[in-house]
Amino acid sequence: MWNSLHQSSGSILVLIFCLFSSPLHAALDIEIFGGGASQIPIAIIPFAAEERLAQSVTAVVRSDLQRSGLFRMVDSVSSIPHEPSEIIYPDWQMRGVNAMVIGATRLLPNGQVEVRYRLMDIAKQQILISDMETVSVKQLRAVAHRMADSIYEKLTGDIGVFSTRIAYVAKQGERYALKVADADGFNARTAIEYTEPIISLAWSPDGTKIAYVSFENKKPVIHVQTLSTGERRAIARFRGSNSAPAWSPDGKKIAIVLSKKGGSQIFLINSDGSGLRRLTKSSSIDTEPNFSPDGKSIIFTSDRGGSPQIYRMAVAGSASRVAERLTFEGSYNVSPQYHHDGKNFIYIHRNDSQFNVAIQSLETRQVQLLTDSAFDESPSFAPNGKIILYATEIKGRGILAAVSSDGRTRQELSTQEGDIREPAWGPLPKWRRKF
Amino acid sequence: MRKILSIALVVLLSACANKTINPDGEEGNQANKGNMSGENTSGSPTVNPLVDPTNILSKRSIYFEFDEYVVSDKYKSMVLSHARHLRDNSNLNIRVQGNTDERGSREYNLALGQRRADSVKRVMTLAGTQDSQIESVSYGEEKPRAVGHNEASWTENRRVDIRYQGE
Numbered sequence: 001m002w003n004s005l006h007q008s009s010g011s012i013l014v015l016i017f018c019l020f021s022s023p024l025h026a027a028l029d030i031e032i033f034g035g036g037a038s039q040i041p042i043a044i045i046p047f048a049a050e051e052r053l054a055q056s057v058t059a060v061v062r063s064d065l066q067r068s069g070l071f072r073m074v075d076s077v078s079s080i081p082h083e084p085s086e087i088i089y090p091d092w093q094m095r096g097v098n099a100m101v102i103g104a105t106r107l108l109p110n111g112q113v114e115v116r117y118r119l120m121d122i123a124k125q126q127i128l129i130s131d132m133e134t135v136s137v138k139q140l141r142a143v144a145h146r147m148a149d150s151i152y153e154k155l156t157g158d159i160g161v162f163s164t165r166i167a168y169v170a171k172q173g174e175r176y177a178l179k180v181a182d183a184d185g186f187n188a189r190t191a192i193e194y195t196e197p198i199i200s201l202a203w204s205p206d207g208t209k210i211a212y213v214s215f216e217n218k219k220p221v222i223h224v225q226t227l228s229t230g231e232r233r234a235i236a237r238f239r240g241s242n243s244a245p246a247w248s249p250d251g252k253k254i255a256i257v258l259s260k261k262g263g264s265q266i267f268l269i270n271s272d273g274s275g276l277r278r279l280t281k282s283s284s285i286d287t288e289p290n291f292s293p294d295g296k297s298i299i300f301t302s303d304r305g306g307s308p309q310i311y312r313m314a315v316a317g318s319a320s321r322v323a324e325r326l327t328f329e330g331s332y333n334v335s336p337q338y339h340h341d342g343k344n345f346i347y348i349h350r351n352d353s354q355f356n357v358a359i360q361s362l363e364t365r366q367v368q369l370l371t372d373s374a375f376d377e378s379p380s381f382a383p384n385g386k387i388i389l390y391a392t393e394i395k396g397r398g399i400l401a402a403v404s405s406d407g408r409t410r411q412e413l414s415t416q417e418g419d420i421r422e423p424a425w426g427p428l429p430k431w432r433r434k435f
Numbered sequence: 436m437r438k439i440l441s442i443a444l445v446v447l448l449s450a451c452a453n454k455t456i457n458p459d460g461e462e463g464n465q466a467n468k469g470n471m472s473g474e475n476t477s478g479s480p481t482v483n484p485l486v487d488p489t490n491i492l493s494k495r496s497i498y499f500e501f502d503e504y505v506v507s508d509k510y511k512s513m514v515l516s517h518a519r520h521l522r523d524n525s526n527l528n529i530r531v532q533g534n535t536d537e538r539g540s541r542e543y544n545l546a547l548g549q550r551r552a553d554s555v556k557r558v559m560t561l562a563g564t565q566d567s568q569i570e571s572v573s574y575g576e577e578k579p580r581a582v583g584h585n586e587a588s589w590t591e592n593r594r595v596d597i598r599y600q601g602e
Binding site: 200240243259263348355377378396422 | 530532538539540541542543545546547549550553570571572573574575577578584
């Protein structure tokens with residue numbers, strides 16, 4: 001039944017990334033392990049005049065695509081084309097290149113940068129994408145991420161997530177900071193800092209707010225913070241403990257866990273803190289709710305069967321003890337999260353004394369273990385469902401890691417200092433939510 | 436004289452009210468404890484039973500086995516002493532704070548810590564303490580007293596602490 005993909009770890013390839021930009025913004029270093037069997041060979045040629053820019057565009061595109069595990073980089077040896085007419089196709093075909101990115105940058109008199117690029121099909125000698133953007137120097141990384149998204153989508157048929165953001169908690173000494181960074185770990189900013197713990201980050205579906213649990217009042221209280229303004233409000237500060245916020249897909253409601261009626265039970269509250277309604281009614285622990293993509297059901301952790309397992313119940317109707325048990329392997333399955341297809345979910349499975357990320361099909365109940373580290377927690381899907389971000393530990397220090405949903409590619413993202421935990425992958429930016 | 440004493444108490448009380456804003460006064464604060472001794476009917480007005488090491492009320496921690504939440508017999512008399520103290524001093528309030536070791540999901544551990552805190556609260560309310568005097572909350576694995584990654588630390592962290600208001 002267990003389908004671990006790590007037997008092949010003998011042949012695992014380790015690539016250490018040199019991130020090209022200023023270390024000032026490099027909050028996370030990224031290390032990649034493994035890679036898919038069918039990687040697309042691609043050549044990303046440095047753009048004309050790119051060396052004059054403070055921020056290399058192609059370096060970011062390259063690192064984005066490489067991190068996905070779906071591409072193999074082929075370096076240019078002699079020719080450095082910037083226009084389709086400069087490409088010597090037979091040379092590149094002989095080197096097994098399928099796709100090529102070429103382009104040019106131009107510094108405009110007003111300080112803006114014009115970036116032109118093309119994605120070429122080397123076999124068919126065709127232009128697949130031809131695009132141009134004019135941006136400020138500060139936006140060059142963002143342009144590169146958008147470019148990587150387009151290239152990724154064109155070549156894989158899937159949604160690119162390079163323009164998304166992640167949130168996590170960085171603990172340094174007695175300080176806890178809620179950080180929001182680009183998906184590659186750059187541009188990390190502190191949204192709020194406390195001298196008490198912060199846990200359970202949850203992005204609103206539109207990406208404008210983050211709900212979290214803080215302990216500043218000597219007990220767990222749920223806050224919602226607006227990222228653009230920094231404004232925050234306690235949406236659940238009931239008697240007892242308040243925790244485990246999870247947004248409904250329409251962003252109007254938040255499932256929360258309260259102990260005000262005794263035990264830990266799941267409730268539903270409006271995202272402004274009004275209209276409390278109880279969802280579960282059991283004498284056991286019911287916690288870690290997560291909404292299905294259609295918003296009609298939640299999956300959650302409960303120990304009603306004697307050990308913590310994942311259950312599913314409908315959101316409509318009155319508070320109920322009735323729920324369908326979904327996990328049966330092992331005695332500890334927690335922290336569930338739906339895939340955006342609604343057909344699979346991930347969770348943390350305890351295997352002897354190890355805690356690992358598992359993915360399970362709702363239909364076939366087939367389970368696959370995706371990681372084999374000692375202590376993984378807080379798994380969170382990228383909005384394309386292809387990558388899972390989670391927290392793990394190396395030498396007693398918390399770091400972030402990511403694994404592809406087929407278990408083939410893993411990455412570790414570590415900071416220079418402190419301890420990082422509780423990652424949550426943000427939604428697609430608004431302009432791309434047509435998918 | 437009595438009047439002067441109670442005025443002094445009010446002053447002390449408001450002094451502590453300000454202090455409680457500080458996050459988690461683990462060490463407690465003496466001004467606050469002084470005021471509690473004054474209200475105590477049983478002993479000398481200068482010794483606060485809550486901090487007197489010879490008094491059982493100075494004992495505040497209840498430990499649990501792995502995955503357990505039932506208050507074991509060896510802590511019953513201590514928990515019941517606090518229950519009586521609260522019953523006799525209806526103006527006092529406490530928080531019982533549940534804790535767990537670091538293994539497993541943070542949210543599930545928060546729920547386990549809550550269950551331990553609820554369990555201590557239940558022993559007290561069954562002994563006649565008013566429900567409104569006790570708030571049970573959980574820190575889960577977030578505020579470990581022992582920070583090691585070993586059995587000794589885990590044992591220390593599977594614990595419920597009793598904190599009187601203002602401490």
